[in-house]
Amino acid sequence: MKVKIPVQTLVCQNFVNGEFVSGSGEKINIISPYNGQLIGEFASATPSEVNAAINSAKSAQLIWAEMPMKERTKVMFNFRSILLRDLDEITHLKCSESGKNFDEGKAGLLKGIEVLEFAIALQNMDIGGRIEVSRGVSCEYRREPIGVVANITPFNFPAMVPMWTIPIALTLGNAYIWKPSEKTPLTSMRIASALKEAGLPDGLFQVLQGGKETVEAIIDHSLVKAVGFVGSTKIAKAVYERGTKLGKRVLALGGAKNHIVLLPDANPELAGIGISDSFTGCAGQRCMAASVLLAVGDPKDTQKHIEKIVERASSLKLGTEMGAIITKAQVEFLHEAIARAEKAGAKILLDGRLAKAPAGMEEGNWIGPTIIDHVSAQTEAASVELFGPIISIIRCHDISEAMKIENNVEYGNACSVFTSSGALAEKVVKLASTGMVGVNVGVPVPREPFSFGGINASKFGHGDITGQHSLDFWSNIKKVTVKWEKQNDNNWMS
């Protein structure tokens, strides 16, 4: 389906205490990557607006925390129905601001709804535990909300990434402060109004628009006890350091440079489609995109696989089958990176710089899929996150050489292997220096209750931001030890 791009300029606002209100800080334009048109604008939340929103979130949270989880979950049930009812409309909006194609936009929102379903199930799953630890003495653990928590999100998944945490954090009894990307803030208004319609009490979900200044005011506020962040490694590190210096719990997910190990025994059909879709999906603007292809063995044994990748990638129609790039500056950067790779001795198998913009969208930000062969492991194309539909092929003699190259990259998000041998797949799974690994899967995204997240420079902080293990990030565990009667074998421990 073709994405419907707003023709009028939408006014994007903060969402505070159940109302949409304009900020009074810096004014920012929202430009559609599809056609370069102004589709929205907003004024950032100032530090004093941030303070006021967080203070009132705390008052609302104290009442929310008193409610049993079962009652809080009712709001989440309604939230799910509303998101499904409005799925197409929200998808059009998020695609028009992020450049995704319609199917990708819809899939991202549905993935967010899966997290919501996990949160809805918590009422039946997270039942705590109690045992009699000695005669007449019992210990139990209780999960309690933290208070006010915050989340800062990137441009490339305007609904899915925030939905990793919104349902879980709210269901656990917290108030939630969200700072969306300043490049894709419009979707946040639809999520806020869906939560209001679902019956979420005012003040529990505050959306504050803006950039660095807004983020820093949120992190620094004394009532914000936990900060989740998803974005580039540079900012993830800065947010992690700022928050932890203040003694806060911070989990900051960063960038990626993902490898695919292609073995000669791989099914060419499976590998061709999986690898092509991995580096071209979301026009390469996702932290799970394949970025380096480690083609192992004699080049003539992986030739048919590479031909399949080229064939599929070159058939994609820009505008419908592959979306646009977030900014013009990023398109320029990608052009320059391809030119630098060429200069460093690589060979361009498919050149996205030659691709034409879809008709009527000439002012948009377009580049086609690009495949660069014979890339050397030391160069930019092999080690820097480019964030576009570009894959660099490095030729390797064996798996050990391939995994040495994979291990040397500072990131640690995802790695996949394409093979028909279980033993070789297991070797790659064991040696990969990443938090997520795939076998014959180009985009190894785990589903709830498994969490999403990498290691090394792809994640700062311990634990998980979503999934089963995120419960310990978004809540506190209280241990309660109880005795009601004096026992004969009393000692200091009982």
Ligand code: NAD
């Ligand atoms: P970004 O780091 O530029 O921005 C992320 C958020 O940080 C935005 O809300 C932005 O407003 C805010 N921000 C920007 N500069 C800041 C500063 N100096 N101080 C405080 N906050 C600041 O990232 P992006 O360009 O929006 O997103 C793309 C990046 O996100 C890529 O690197 C991609 O790999 C990464 N990403 C990672 C994951 C993951 O799960 N690891 C998921 C999606 C995207």
